[in-house]
Amino acid sequence: MSGNGARGRGPQGGGHTRGDGMSDAGPLDLPSPRALAARRVLGNARAVTGLVLLGLLFLLAFAGPLVSPWGHDEIDFTAFRRPPSPEHWFGTTGSGRDVFALTVRGMQKSLLIGLCVAVLSTGLAAVVGAVAGYLGGWVDRLLMWGVDLLLVLPWFLVVAVLSPALGGRWPLLIPLLAAFMWMVTARMVRGMTLSLRHREYVLAARFLGVSTPRIIARHILPNLASLLIVDASLGVSVAIIAESALSYFGYGVRPPDTSLGTLIADGSGTALAYPWLFGFAGGLLVLIVVAVNLTGDGLRDVLDPAAPQHPRPRPRPRTPRRYGGRT
Amino acid sequence: MSVLTVRDLHVTYPPGVRAVRGISLEVGAGEVLGVVGESGSGKTALALAVLGLSPSGADVRGSVRLRGRELVGRSDAEMSLLRGRDIAMVFQDPLSALTPVHTVGDQIAETIRVHAGATRRAARTRAVELLDLVGIPDAPRRARAYPHEFSGGMRRRVMIAMAIANDPVALVADEPTGGLDVTVQAQILDVLRVAREATGAAVLLITHDLGVVAGVADRVMVMYAGRAVETAPVDQIYHRPRMPYTIGLLRSLPRADGTVRPVPIDGAPPSASAPPAGCAFAPRCPVALARCGDTVPEPAPVGPGGHRAACFNIEATADLDAVFPHRPAARRPEAPARHRRPVVLQVEDLVRHYRQRRGGPVHAVDGVTFDVRAGETLGLAGESGCGKTTVLMEILRLARPQRGRITVFGEDTAALAAADRKRLRRDLQVVFQDPFSSLDPRMRVADILAEPLSAHGMPGPKIQLRVRELLGVVGLQEEHACRYPRGLSGGEAQRVGIARALALEPRLLLLDEPVAALDASVQAGVLELLDELRARLGLSYLFVAHDLAVLRHVADRVAIMYHGRLMEIGAASAVYQRPAHPYTRALLDAVPLPDPLRERKRRRIPLQGDPPDPFAPPAGCRFRPRCPRYTALRNDALRRRCETSDPALHVLDPSVDRQVACHHAEGAK
Numbered sequence: 001m002s003g004n005g006a007r008g009r010g011p012q013g014g015g016h017t018r019g020d021g022m023s024d025a026g027p028l029d030l031p032s033p034r035a036l037a038a039r040r041v042l043g044n045a046r047a048v049t050g051l052v053l054l055g056l057l058f059l060l061a062f063a064g065p066l067v068s069p070w071g072h073d074e075i076d077f078t079a080f081r082r083p084p085s086p087e088h089w090f091g092t093t094g095s096g097r098d099v100f101a102l103t104v105r106g107m108q109k110s111l112l113i114g115l116c117v118a119v120l121s122t123g124l125a126a127v128v129g130a131v132a133g134y135l136g137g138w139v140d141r142l143l144m145w146g147v148d149l150l151l152v153l154p155w156f157l158v159v160a161v162l163s164p165a166l167g168g169r170w171p172l173l174i175p176l177l178a179a180f181m182w183m184v185t186a187r188m189v190r191g192m193t194l195s196l197r198h199r200e201y202v203l204a205a206r207f208l209g210v211s212t213p214r215i216i217a218r219h220i221l222p223n224l225a226s227l228l229i230v231d232a233s234l235g236v237s238v239a240i241i242a243e244s245a246l247s248y249f250g251y252g253v254r255p256p257d258t259s260l261g262t263l264i265a266d267g268s269g270t271a272l273a274y275p276w277l278f279g280f281a282g283g284l285l286v287l288i289v290v291a292v293n294l295t296g297d298g299l300r301d302v303l304d305p306a307a308p309q310h311p312r313p314r315p316r317p318r319t320p321r322r323y324g325g326r327t
Numbered sequence: 328m329s330v331l332t333v334r335d336l337h338v339t340y341p342p343g344v345r346a347v348r349g350i351s352l353e354v355g356a357g358e359v360l361g362v363v364g365e366s367g368s369g370k371t372a373l374a375l376a377v378l379g380l381s382p383s384g385a386d387v388r389g390s391v392r393l394r395g396r397e398l399v400g401r402s403d404a405e406m407s408l409l410r411g412r413d414i415a416m417v418f419q420d421p422l423s424a425l426t427p428v429h430t431v432g433d434q435i436a437e438t439i440r441v442h443a444g445a446t447r448r449a450a451r452t453r454a455v456e457l458l459d460l461v462g463i464p465d466a467p468r469r470a471r472a473y474p475h476e477f478s479g480g481m482r483r484r485v486m487i488a489m490a491i492a493n494d495p496v497a498l499v500a501d502e503p504t505g506g507l508d509v510t511v512q513a514q515i516l517d518v519l520r521v522a523r524e525a526t527g528a529a530v531l532l533i534t535h536d537l538g539v540v541a542g543v544a545d546r547v548m549v550m551y552a553g554r555a556v557e558t559a560p561v562d563q564i565y566h567r568p569r570m571p572y573t574i575g576l577l578r579s580l581p582r583a584d585g586t587v588r589p590v591p592i593d594g595a596p597p598s599a600s601a602p603p604a605g606c607a608f609a610p611r612c613p614v615a616l617a618r619c620g621d622t623v624p625e626p627a628p629v630g631p632g633g634h635r636a637a638c639f640n641i642e643a644t645a646d647l648d649a650v651f652p653h654r655p656a657a658r659r660p661e662a663p664a665r666h667r668r669p670v671v672l673q674v675e676d677l678v679r680h681y682r683q684r685r686g687g688p689v690h691a692v693d694g695v696t697f698d699v700r701a702g703e704t705l706g707l708a709g710e711s712g713c714g715k716t717t718v719l720m721e722i723l724r725l726a727r728p729q730r731g732r733i734t735v736f737g738e739d740t741a742a743l744a745a746a747d748r749k750r751l752r753r754d755l756q757v758v759f760q761d762p763f764s765s766l767d768p769r770m771r772v773a774d775i776l777a778e779p780l781s782a783h784g785m786p787g788p789k790i791q792l793r794v795r796e797l798l799g800v801v802g803l804q805e806e807h808a809c810r811y812p813r814g815l816s817g818g819e820a821q822r823v824g825i826a827r828a829l830a831l832e833p834r835l836l837l838l839d840e841p842v843a844a845l846d847a848s849v850q851a852g853v854l855e856l857l858d859e860l861r862a863r864l865g866l867s868y869l870f871v872a873h874d875l876a877v878l879r880h881v882a883d884r885v886a887i888m889y890h891g892r893l894m895e896i897g898a899a900s901a902v903y904q905r906p907a908h909p910y911t912r913a914l915l916d917a918v919p920l921p922d923p924l925r926e927r928k929r930r931r932i933p934l935q936g937d938p939p940d941p942f943a944p945p946a947g948c949r950f951r952p953r954c955p956r957y958t959a960l961r962n963d964a965l966r967r968r969c970e971t972s973d974p975a976l977h978v979l980d981p982s983v984d985r986q987v988a989c990h991h992a993e994g995a996k
Binding site for chain 2: 207219
């Protein structure tokens with residue numbers, strides 16, 4: 001529909017456009033929402049710390065192999081299970097492989113799997129939950145039926161059965177893991193959407209003729225942001241752990257390739273005797289989770305409208321009177 | 328001899344919010360002191376401090392004495408011995424103040440046993456007596472009911488019964504009628520009078536509503552920004568107010584008798600975290616002097632009966648009209664007669680029943696017919712639960728109703744395609760009650776106003792121009808554009824809501840209680856804006872309100888709704904001056920007048936009972952169970968008519984624009 005305000009409508013139609021002494025009708029000088037959000041993220045100490053830490057971890061994971069003298073699949077037959085030394089920065093494994101090379105290689109996998117799975121599964125949960133909750137009716141029933149079905153499937157077995165089909169293509173693990181992680185969140189999102197869809201600002205948008213996808217994208221999802229961010233940051237660690245469990249049983253990332261989970265699993269049995277086999281991989285996993293959670297908390301604060309944004313925050317004057325039951 | 332004495336009380340909430348800034352007051356035995364203030368004036372903080380219930384972290388200074396005993400600084404354990412026995416409170420929200428898992432009888436008995444050490448049996452008997460005293464029918468049986476089994480009005484009664492259980496010497500009532508329908512409000516005020524007579528307690532009645540105070544209070548204290556700006560006997564406050572704020576507050580009240588138009592006070596109350604150096608009202612005061620801005624005026628005697636006002640320019644306030652003069656109504660363009668104007672909205676025999684998991688269907692709307700013609704305002708009034716909001720929602724859905732027909736600008740909503748519906752939405756817009764919940768908290772004002780424009784495909788640069796224009800139309804500044812809703816005051820937020828509704832240049836606005844959540848002084852400003860917009864933009868309004876006083880000033884025609892049906896509809900002047908339906912009459916009778924003399928003299932026919940549950944309506948006339956006219960009927964044949972036949976809307980007098988659904992309407996032959 002092309003409605004550009006130029007509607008023929010009797011003598012009163014033009015009445016709206018008579019401004020009240022607002023002769024200089026230039027465009028409003030508003031910072032764009034994106035620039036505003038970026039500025040606020042940069043002003044938040046936690047978000048900045050988290051993002052910088054995350055950046056450093058990525059740098060380590062992807063630049064590490066370039067500076068390491070050893071490759072992750074090379075074997076030093078002169079050094080078996082040696083502690084960290086100038087030759088082998090993080091020491092070596094029982095089979096003579098360089099732990100630094102293995103760890104950064106594993107971090108590449110874990111970072112990508114963790115972040116991608118979390119974003120993907122939370123995104124899927126948000127869309128499915130919000131659509132089901134907002135539309136209701138048979139769409140809701142159908143989607144929730146699918147959610148319940150996925151919930152009762154033993155995901156580990158399914159992934160294990162499908163895993164030979166993946167061959168060596170480990171990135172396929174990402175959609176596979178994400179496909180089994182979103183259901184509980186989707187149910188939560190649906191529940192919260194059910195209460196949001198009767199909010200007056202959602203009704204107002206509907207009565208203004210705003211389309212359904214746009215209402216979900218602009219009114220429902222932003223108001224669930226806190227939940228979604230928390231869910232995504234928790235999802236990162238869950239995904240990394242799920243991947244390591246799969247790898248432990250030989251279904252995920254396969255040798256000679258490796259992931260943090262595999263390294264931790266391999267090293268955990270001898271963690272006290274040979275701490276470098278376990279400590280570096282474990283410590284970096286902790287750092288990843290801390291960085292993600294700091295970023296998540298920071299983003300949540302930034303997106304929260306209750307956070308002070310104006311020089312003079314005013315207490316909200318509203319009378320408690322409320323008449324008329326609304327259904 | 329005063330029972331409750333407060334001296335120079337200061338309450339500060341962290342972080343540095345100065346809620347109460349030096350209040351002194353005295354209340355004698357059997358006296359009612361009305362404390363009136365808008366939201367944020369510190370009246371609730373005062374009540375909590377008097378009871379020693381200030382939240383932890385609050386800094387309370389000064390003195391509160393109950394019969395000479397100092398209360399400030401006592402430990403919570405000591406206060407617990409006093410609270411409920413010597414001083415009691417009636418809370419605003421009885422649903423959260425009563426425990427849902429105990430019967431009300433047990434809860435009242437418990438207060439008696441804790442303080443008076445009565446036996447279980449004696450306490451129970453007394454609880455039943457108290458419930459009877461506050462007017463709960465069939466008290467022995469109802470004492471065994473749980474709070475959720477009571478209606479809102481009945482729960483208030485229980486609260487009052489509990490408060491007076493131990494014959495307290497002082498009673499603090501915080502908004503005891505907040506959120507109640509006028510009919511129930513009148514009943515509760517009566518109960519409060521009974522409670523005061525039964526106990527002889529000193530009553531501190533805290534409310535935002537000057538109308539409530541007029542009929543109940545002996546003296547009134549007006550609060551503004553944490554200070555008492557004027558204290559006087561009730562007649563003085565209403566007839567000879569001297570502080571400009573009091574004058575403005577009184578003049579901003581809409582009156583059901585429609586004698587004068589409400590005058591808004593411009594501006595908004597100051598922030599409690601940074602109160603101004605001088606008189607807090609100075610920035611909004613039309614008669615402020617230079618020194619008002621930097622020195623705080625102390626309350627000084629200005630009249631008989633201990634009338635004190637805190638104002639430097641007391642000479643200027645002798646003539647009320649010099650302070651807040653009455654403004655003339657917005658000039659309406661000469662309109663042709665009603666029957667010549669086109670119908671913009673027609674609702675015919677609209678029905679909306681909700682199905683329930685348990686029990687029968689809810690008859691929210693049960694056959695409603697009315698029309699709105701171009702350029703007029705139809706006011707739709709009724710108690711909560713009568714279905715007025717449902718009517719609005721049914722119209723806004725622009726879909727086929729369960730039964731009946733809705734025609735918007737000549738188009739039947741049942742036959743609309745999706746594209747037609749979207750096109751029609753431009754002409755039909757809505758403004759909601761609570762400005763804060765109707766604005767997305769995560770969007771800036773500019774984005775909120777831009778949303779409808781971009782949804783209807785307006786290009787970006789044009790949207791910016793239109794947003795700026797809309798801000799001007801509703802009297803907001805450009806700096807508001809980049810604020811979030813929480814950075815706005817109530818009045819500003821509602822203006823944003825109105826601007827959003829106007830964005831698409833609609834011809835018909837549906838207003839759902841647009842001023843009910845606003846303070847009186849702000850309310851008048853929004854009403855004035857709506858009036859002006861209607862005249863200037865040629866709009867038509869369907870104005871839903873519970874407050875007949877507000878409707879008196881905006882509506883050309885009014886429709887009174889009860890239990891899903893219209894009881895009376897017609898020209899506002901006719902309905903207000905000579906209400907033909909007993910329900911209309913009862914509603915009008917229950918509206919408190921901000922005038923103590925007339926309030927005391929008023930001959931009232933109080934409406935008994937609560938607003939009905941919208942389940943199956945009774946046989947015959949649905950208003951019959953509460954109808955005073957039916958009760959007064961002596962003739963069995965006449966009564967039977969009410970019991971068996973459901974009255975339809977009919978014209979009483981062809982010369983007057985009015986229809987009534989009553990077998991025994993006033994003025995009928």
